[in-house]
Each structure stands twice: as structure tokens, then as C-alpha cells.
Amino acid sequence: MTVHPLPWDHDRLVVRRGRRSGVTTMVAIHSTALGPALGGCRMKAYAGLDEAERDVLRLSAAMTDKCAVAGMDFGGAKSVIALRPGQQLDAEERHAVLLDHAELIASLEGQYLAGPDIGTGPEDMLVLREQGAPAFCLPESAGGIGSSSGPTAQGVLAALRAASGAVFGTPDPAGRRVVVCGFGSVGRLVASGLADAGAEVTVSDVTEGARADARYLGYAWAEPAEALALDADILVPAAVGGVLGTDTVLNAPLIVGPANNQLVDDGVASSLAARGIVWVPDYVASAGGVVYTVAREVEGLDHATAAARVAAIGDVVSALLSDSAARGTTPLAEAAALSRRRLGGVRTAAV
Numbered sequence: 239m240t241v242h243p244l245p246w247d248h249d250r251l252v253v254r255r256g257r258r259s260g261v262t263t264m265v266a267i268h269s270t271a272l273g274p275a276l277g278g279c280r281m282k283a284y285a286g287l288d289e290a291e292r293d294v295l296r297l298s299a300a301m302t303d304k305c306a307v308a309g310m311d312f313g314g315a316k317s318v319i320a321l322r323p324g325q326q327l328d329a330e331e332r333h334a335v336l337l338d339h340a341e342l343i344a345s346l347e348g349q350y351l352a353g354p355d356i357g358t359g360p361e362d363m364l365v366l367r368e369q370g371a372p373a374f375c376l377p378e379s380a381g382g383i384g385s386s387s388g389p390t391a392q393g394v395l396a397a398l399r400a401a402s403g404a405v406f407g408t409p410d411p412a413g414r415r416v417v418v419c420g421f422g423s424v425g426r427l428v429a430s431g432l433a434d435a436g437a438e439v440t441v442s443d444v445t446e447g448a449r450a451d452a453r454y455l456g457y458a459w460a461e462p463a464e465a466l467a468l469d470a471d472i473l474v475p476a477a478v479g480g481v482l483g484t485d486t487v488l489n490a491p492l493i494v495g496p497a498n499n500q501l502v503d504d505g506v507a508s509s510l511a512a513r514g515i516v517w518v519p520d521y522v523a524s525a526g527g528v529v530y531t532v533a534r535e536v537e538g539l540d541h542a543t544a545a546a547r548v549a550a551i552g553d554v555v556s557a558l559l560s561d562s563a564a565r566g567t568t569p570l571a572e573a574a575a576l577s578r579r580r581l582g583g584v585r586t587a588a589v
Contacts, residue, residue: 277355317342393524442464
């Protein structure tokens with residue numbers, strides 16, 4: 239196991255090559271100032287370990303802000319299972335990788351609490367538990383809430399309605415042209431919620447078969463290379479990060495979505511504002527899953543009470559947009575300031 243010197247202000251980055259699988263896994267703990275650090279377990283292929291480390295560092299820093307802005311008494315962390323390009327795991331190999339990762343998490347003695355992320359799901363959290371690793375979002379049959387995609391999508395919709403009220407004068411998405419970039423588990427639910435409310439929904443995704451699924455469900459389709467630049471009222475980034483830069487062609491006045499790390503760097507927030515585009519920070523819009531999970535699995539609250547906490551994301555967004563307009567700042571600057579206040583002056587990582 240390797241403990242790396244950190245380029246940012248994280249508490250800890252631990253990297254280990256699995257003794258069963260030979261696959262490298264890692265955990266980045268950004269902050270435990272508010273409590274144990276929460277964050278998903280991501281399994282995906284990376285070009286190299288440097289890329290994987292940068293990803294886990296960025297994502298864990300965002301989790302600190304997500305928890306702080308959402309008013310939760312938890313810190314931020316993330317973990318990564320770094321597959322090689324093109325590496326495919328059979329069931330036995332996948333189990334071995336997860337056991338290796340679970341041992342790493344368990345060695346942190348409760349500092350890091352895991353949940354599903356890209357490439358993992360509730361059944362994988364059961365495997366982590368086999369080695370004593372603390373993990374959330376277990377299958378419902380095992381006493382967990384299962385997938386957090388539903389509450390994540392509900393949080394995005396709450397954020398979107400609040401932002402629409404600020405930008406368009408009404409929270410009602412009926413008649414709005416919305417482009418959802420990413421037709422995965424959360425993107426599909428966001429698209430469905432918007433369509434049910436009367437929005438004109440266009441979707442885009444790189445996954446094979448997504449076009450047929452979208453058309454079967456009655457959505458318009460856009461090629462991924464063209465989706466960001468479509469004329470629309472609202473753009474919903476719901477896939478990969480790093481899609482919004484200073485030179486990205488955009489034709490929507492409002493951007494709200496669940497994709498992590500949407501900006502190439504934090505300076506893009508000012509560039510978007512200068513172009514008259516309102517961007518709701520991704521870690522604010524995407525907090526519904528972790529808010530709901532903690533409410534149900536840690537605090538033992540019922541569904542209705544937990545869902546009400548998710549809906550309150552809309553109130554957070556309204557306040558951030560109101561403050562940024564009044565002070566001439568960006569929503570990202572206001573969210574970062576709120577996070578710092580909750581953390582008692584602990585500086586969050588710059589990207």
C-alpha cells in the first residue's frame with residue numbers, strides 16, 4: 239500500500255495493488271472536518287494511474303463541497319478501481335477486485351464510507367461488506383435503499399425547477415426545450431420527469447442502443463458531438479465530466495445536471511456567467527442521492543421525510559442564484575463560500 243504526498247489539500251490518498259486481482263485500487267479522503275468521509279466507488283478503465291489519481295482527487299474534493307453545501311455532517315472522499323484500457327472482468331475476476339478494494343477501504347477504519355458510482359452497484363456494495371468495509375446503498379433485500387439514481391434525479395429536477403424560476407420567471411418546465419446529454423440511469427429519469435412535465439426533450443448518448451431506446455420512449459435524438467451546441471432553453475449534462483470549457487459552443491441560457499466535474503476548470507464558471515449562461519454547480523444539483531441515502535440508512539428516516547430533504551435542494555439553488563445575482567458573483571463562488579463557512583475555514587481543493 240502506498241500513501242502518496244498530496245498535490246492538493248486532501249487528508250489522504252492511498253493506492254494499493256490488489257493481492258488477488260493485481261488491479262490497482264485507490265481511496266482519496268479529502269476532508270473529515272465535518273465527519274466521516276462519504277463517496278462513491280468508481281470502476282472504470284484509465285489510460286494510466288496518473289489519470290486515475292487525478293480523477294479520484296477531483297471527485298473527492300467535490301464530495302466535500304457536496305456534503306457541506308447540502309448541510310450534511312460528513313466529509314468528502316472517493317474511491318477508484320483502475321482497470322486497464324480494454325480490460326474486461328468475468329464474474330470471478332470482478333469479485334476478486336471488489337474484495338481487494340474492500341480490504342483497502344476496511345484498513346481505513348471507518349474514515350471512508352463507500353457507495354455505488356460509475357461501474358458499480360448495490361450488489362457490489364454487498365461484496366465490500368464481506369471484508370468489513372462500510373458501504374451504503376445495499377440491495378433492498380439486504381436492508382438498503384438499492385440504487386440512489388432515483389433520488390439523484392429528483393434532486394436534479396428540484397434544482398432545475400428552482401433555476402428555471404430564476405432564469406425564466408417560472409419553475410414549470412412545460413414547453414421548454416431541454417437537451418439531456420447522457421442517457422444512463424440518472425439521465426433517463428431526469429428526461430422522464432421533464433417529459434412528464436411537458437418539456438420538449440432531446441437526448442444524446444454514446445452507448446450503443448441508446449438511440450433506439452430514446453426514440454422508443456418518444457424523445458428526440460442528437461448525436462453526441464452536436465448535443466452541447468443545440469439551441470435549447472436548458473442543457474442537462476448527465477454523462478462524463480470535463481465537457482464545459484471557455485471555448486465550448488453552447489446555446490442554452492441554463493445548465494443544470496448531475497455529471498461530476500462538468501467544468502474543465504473552475505475559471506469556466508466566470509466565463510459562462512460573462513456569456514449570460516447560468517450554470518448550477520454540479521455538486522449542488524447532484525446531491526439528492528447522498529442526501530437521501532444518509533437520511534434513510536444512517537438516520538433511519540422514512541421515505542417521505544428523506545424525499546423532502548432532497549426536494550430542499552431547490553431552496554439551496556434558489557439562494558445561491560439570488561446571492562450571486564445580488565453580489566455580482568457566480569453560483570460556483572457562492573457555493574464554495576457556503577462550503578467554507580460550514581467547514582469552519584477549511585479550504586476546499588482547487589482544480
